[in-house]
Amino acid sequence: MMTPEQIKHAVEALIGADKVRLDDEALDIYGRDWTKIHTPRPRAIAFPRSTEEVQQIVRFAREHKIALVPSGGRTGLSAGAVAANDELVLVMDYMNKVVDFNPVDRSVTVQAGMITEQLQHFAEQQGLYYPVDFASAGSSQIGGNIATNAGGIKVIKYGMTRDWVLGLKVVTGTGEILDLNRGLIKNNTGYDLRHLFIGAEGTLGIITEATLRLTRPPQNLTVMVLGAPSMPDVMQVLQAFQKRLDLTAFEFFSDNALAKVTQHHQLQRPFETATPYYALVEFEAMTEEIMEIAMEVFESCMEAGWVEDGVISQSETQAQTLWNLREFISETISHHTPYKNDLSVVVSKVPEFLAQVDGFVAEHYPGFEVVWFGHIGDGNLHLNILKPDNLSKEAFFEKCHHVSDKVFQITQDFGGSVSAEHGVGLIKKDFLHFTRSQVEIEMMKGIKKTFDPDQIMNPGKMLDL
Amino acid sequence: MMTPEQIKHAVEALIGADKVRLDDEALDIYGRDWTKIHTPRPRAIAFPRSTEEVQQIVRFAREHKIALVPSGGRTGLSAGAVAANDELVLVMDYMNKVVDFNPVDRSVTVQAGMITEQLQHFAEQQGLYYPVDFASAGSSQIGGNIATNAGGIKVIKYGMTRDWVLGLKVVTGTGEILDLNRGLIKNNTGYDLRHLFIGAEGTLGIITEATLRLTRPPQNLTVMVLGAPSMPDVMQVLQAFQKRLDLTAFEFFSDNALAKVTQHHQLQRPFETATPYYALVEFEAMTEEIMEIAMEVFESCMEAGWVEDGVISQSETQAQTLWNLREFISETISHHTPYKNDLSVVVSKVPEFLAQVDGFVAEHYPGFEVVWFGHIGDGNLHLNILKPDNLSKEAFFEKCHHVSDKVFQITQDFGGSVSAEHGVGLIKKDFLHFTRSQVEIEMMKGIKKTFDPDQIMNPGKMLDL
Numbered sequence: 001m002m003t004p005e006q007i008k009h010a011v012e013a014l015i016g017a018d019k020v021r022l023d024d025e026a027l028d029i030y031g032r033d034w035t036k037i038h039t040p041r042p043r044a045i046a047f048p049r050s051t052e053e054v055q056q057i058v059r060f061a062r063e064h065k066i067a068l069v070p071s072g073g074r075t076g077l078s079a080g081a082v083a084a085n086d087e088l089v090l091v092m093d094y095m096n097k098v099v100d101f102n103p104v105d106r107s108v109t110v111q112a113g114m115i116t117e118q119l120q121h122f123a124e125q126q127g128l129y130y131p132v133d134f135a136s137a138g139s140s141q142i143g144g145n146i147a148t149n150a151g152g153i154k155v156i157k158y159g160m161t162r163d164w165v166l167g168l169k170v171v172t173g174t175g176e177i178l179d180l181n182r183g184l185i186k187n188n189t190g191y192d193l194r195h196l197f198i199g200a201e202g203t204l205g206i207i208t209e210a211t212l213r214l215t216r217p218p219q220n221l222t223v224m225v226l227g228a229p230s231m232p233d234v235m236q237v238l239q240a241f242q243k244r245l246d247l248t249a250f251e252f253f254s255d256n257a258l259a260k261v262t263q264h265h266q267l268q269r270p271f272e273t274a275t276p277y278y279a280l281v282e283f284e285a286m287t288e289e290i291m292e293i294a295m296e297v298f299e300s301c302m303e304a305g306w307v308e309d310g311v312i313s314q315s316e317t318q319a320q321t322l323w324n325l326r327e328f329i330s331e332t333i334s335h336h337t338p339y340k341n342d343l344s345v346v347v348s349k350v351p352e353f354l355a356q357v358d359g360f361v362a363e364h365y366p367g368f369e370v371v372w373f374g375h376i377g378d379g380n381l382h383l384n385i386l387k388p389d390n391l392s393k394e395a396f397f398e399k400c401h402h403v404s405d406k407v408f409q410i411t412q413d414f415g416g417s418v419s420a421e422h423g424v425g426l427i428k429k430d431f432l433h434f435t436r437s438q439v440e441i442e443m444m445k446g447i448k449k450t451f452d453p454d455q456i457m458n459p460g461k462m463l464d465l
Numbered sequence: 466m467m468t469p470e471q472i473k474h475a476v477e478a479l480i481g482a483d484k485v486r487l488d489d490e491a492l493d494i495y496g497r498d499w500t501k502i503h504t505p506r507p508r509a510i511a512f513p514r515s516t517e518e519v520q521q522i523v524r525f526a527r528e529h530k531i532a533l534v535p536s537g538g539r540t541g542l543s544a545g546a547v548a549a550n551d552e553l554v555l556v557m558d559y560m561n562k563v564v565d566f567n568p569v570d571r572s573v574t575v576q577a578g579m580i581t582e583q584l585q586h587f588a589e590q591q592g593l594y595y596p597v598d599f600a601s602a603g604s605s606q607i608g609g610n611i612a613t614n615a616g617g618i619k620v621i622k623y624g625m626t627r628d629w630v631l632g633l634k635v636v637t638g639t640g641e642i643l644d645l646n647r648g649l650i651k652n653n654t655g656y657d658l659r660h661l662f663i664g665a666e667g668t669l670g671i672i673t674e675a676t677l678r679l680t681r682p683p684q685n686l687t688v689m690v691l692g693a694p695s696m697p698d699v700m701q702v703l704q705a706f707q708k709r710l711d712l713t714a715f716e717f718f719s720d721n722a723l724a725k726v727t728q729h730h731q732l733q734r735p736f737e738t739a740t741p742y743y744a745l746v747e748f749e750a751m752t753e754e755i756m757e758i759a760m761e762v763f764e765s766c767m768e769a770g771w772v773e774d775g776v777i778s779q780s781e782t783q784a785q786t787l788w789n790l791r792e793f794i795s796e797t798i799s800h801h802t803p804y805k806n807d808l809s810v811v812v813s814k815v816p817e818f819l820a821q822v823d824g825f826v827a828e829h830y831p832g833f834e835v836v837w838f839g840h841i842g843d844g845n846l847h848l849n850i851l852k853p854d855n856l857s858k859e860a861f862f863e864k865c866h867h868v869s870d871k872v873f874q875i876t877q878d879f880g881g882s883v884s885a886e887h888g889v890g891l892i893k894k895d896f897l898h899f900t901r902s903q904v905e906i907e908m909m910k911g912i913k914k915t916f917d918p919d920q921i922m923n924p925g926k927m928l929d930l
Contacts, residue, residue: 104813149653176904185843186809187882189900191909195660287754344651348569378650417652435654439641444656446915
């Protein structure tokens with residue numbers, strides 16, 4: 001096995017001096033993502049500046065059978081970018097430039113290391129909009145977003161990251177550069193390899209550049225928060241709004257989530273009435289007429305008893321204040337050492353699914369508090385179980401492991417996904433079979449072997465060969 | 466090699482009597498698509514009724530190394546569903562039921578043989594909308610649409626067929642059933658095999674069922690036809706409208722296309738002024754305000770000299786009359802024995818691309834008339850060269866073969882696609898390398914071997930192993 005020094009020497013001979021680090025700080029920072037379960041232990045950290053340099057490193061790694069881990073913004077929640085087994089980490093931080101922009105095509109080509117928020121700002125400066133948005137947008141990188149097909153809070157209107165990728169440049173595990181789809185909107189010439197790399201978590205190759213679609217910025221985004229007596233009522237509200245308006249978001253959270261957020265951040269409740277569940281509805285109020293339609297739907301929901309109280313934003317600031325009630329949840333409950341799961345079912349099955357999981361936890365773990373929130377317009381629920389004060393962290397997570405098994409079983413029974421938007425990585429690998437059949441997994445392995453015959457691309461993530 | 470009678474006997478033993486035909490009529494009808502180049506010569510025609518029956522046939526075919534061709538509406542334009550080499554054809558006509566519909570999910574699950582127009586009508590009856598639409602919607606089937614990732618006239622707003630597929634049931638070349646994604650909106654659990662089957666033209670497996678997303682029907686669709694002095698002007702018009710409105714279509718056609726349509730169908734020109742190019746703009750005029758914005762943009766285009774004259778529909782009937790000018794082109798020029806190509810480049814490169822192709826044809830084939838039309842908002846151009854009266858069909862197509870080589874070369878130079886929406890099949894197979902690199906094609910072969918190790922699934926289409 002090559003020593004770290006040998007690797008540094010060899011790689012720097014290929015791509016230039018001062019592009020590989022072996023110091024403890026680098027090994028620690030670049031060997032991990034937002035998960036805290038695995039101890040980082042990479043062999044070396046490389047900092048390529050171009051697709052060609054990435055190619056050089058991959059070819060070198062293939063020759064010497066060195067495992068590679070691509071590292072973007074390191075905000076992943078499934079340990080997809082953790083290097084805990086002597087890997088060589090490829091850090092994309094210095095590949096963060098805009099390569100090309102075309103206002104007619106409304107497309108932008110960026111290097112994989114560009115930070116999501118920078119892309120959003122770039123689009124804004126051009127009078128355009130990149131709509132994929134989520135809590136970690138200030139750190140996450142486009143390459144990582146694509147490798148994990150990032151979702152977020154605007155999926156109901158704008159879809160996942162997948163829906164915005166017009167082209168990809170990748171270096172495969174065979175060390176070859178693929179220039180996939182080159183920004184075309186229509187291109188029916190064989191298997192769309194672009195879509196294979198989206199969500200592949202770096203197991204087939206490394207994304208070095210992406211061409212992304214931009215769109216018209218939304219106008220006068222308006223937010224309602226509505227209090228509902230039950231989950232089936234929340235679903236009725238969703239349907240009622242979708243019949244009349246194009247929603248840009250439809251989120252939900254439980255009353256205990258709201259209580260924790262308002263207390264922790266000293267925020268006001270949106271209105272006096274407390275209800276078990278809340279829906280956050282967002283839409284573009286482009287004209288007075290649309291605003292009137294929204295008010296009509298709101299009133300009809302009140303009359304039907306699906307909504308007990310509600311509030312509508314009168315300004316951008318108020319809209320943001322209402323969003324905070326939803327967006328601060330994750331940070332707020334992080335102080336309660338939560339056990340988290342990112343699940344999805346088809347939208348219509350959400351209430352029954354939620355009830356079954358709630359019922360199971362209440363019956364078997366009566367001391368556990370469950371906090372629900374999520375992107376319910378997409379069927380995506382974030383399940384959070386808070387650690388009781390009288391339980392040690394170890395004992396809590398041990399118990400949660402048993403919860404997982406049952407929750408994933410329920411998810412499977414509902415035809416759902418054990419990872420709606422966070423990916424598989426190391427954390428969900430053992431549970432992949434709850435969502436994907438054995439035959440599917442075998443086919444995935446066949447694909448992996450085609451693109452990465454020597455198993456050097458993020459090995460051990462997503463699946464084992 | 467098994468005789469047709471032996472196949473009929475064996476297959477009917479598996480799936481029941483009267484489900485295989487060997488008569489000349491059946492062999493002729495079900496052995497072809499809309500292309501007329503290859504002589505159909507299938508060995509037998511099977512009519513399965515369920516996914517399980519398809520699976521039985523595939524397993525039988527695999528055991529006996531019999532090539533299979535899936536046959537949908539047979540409206541393909543690249544000979545992807547032609548059976549000219551003793552294949553067993555699987556006709557999906559009897560698998561045309563709605564399996565499931567859910568108004569909350571706004572999704573419908575149908576068997577692969579459902580006709581596109583029937584799905585559109587079904588959606589309409591539910592107060593919803595299936596937006597993928599094109600000339601052959603009255604005959605084409607959903608399975609075929611998905612296998613070729615059908616595009617059409619609404620792509621600028623609604624995307625390709627790919628964007629509406631929430632789930633797929635397929636039988637792979639290994640004879641196994643995959644139930645891919647099961648209608649989920651968010652599901653990040655490994656490679657998205659669903660997207661691999663979309664556009665695979667039946668070379669990996671046979672699609673037997675699909676879950677499709679439906680959406681809100683468009684309201685008050687309004688059409689403008691605008692006359693522009695040049696292609697760069699058409700592009701300015703596109704940009705001007707896209708800055709202010711969400712367009713549902715942006716089509717174009719040349720003046721000779723319009724002249725032929727108005728003459729052949731005895732239609733009126735949209736307005737007096739003749740200009741070299743016309744743009745057809747469609748949008749949802751949901752409110753008065755949107756109509757006003759559209760008129761403002763129209764006036765600014767006139768002032769800038771990008772538009773010389775124009776007309777706007779005042780009713781649904783008028784909108785349809787204006788659409789006819791564009792939609793009747795294909796049928797009109799079919800009387801001139803056209804040589805057709807379905808090309809795409811990124812939108813911004815359309816004028817330069819079109820000028821180069823025009824220039825080449827004018828210089829080398831001065832007697833040839835070129836008719837352009839297409840979905841220019843997506844960069845998709847339909848190039849049609851009309852047969853001069855003094856040239857035999859054979860001599861014409863012989864010359865066109867040379868045109869193709871140069872046109873594909875120009876397409877490659879522009880980073881475009883030699884098949885924007887019609888697929889590869891038999892007709893574009895030899896030209897695939899103009900759009901896909903050798904490495905990409907090798908990777909595609911690797912994928913093909915994984916799903917179809919015995920090469921029984923539509924062999925010879927798209928690529929040769």
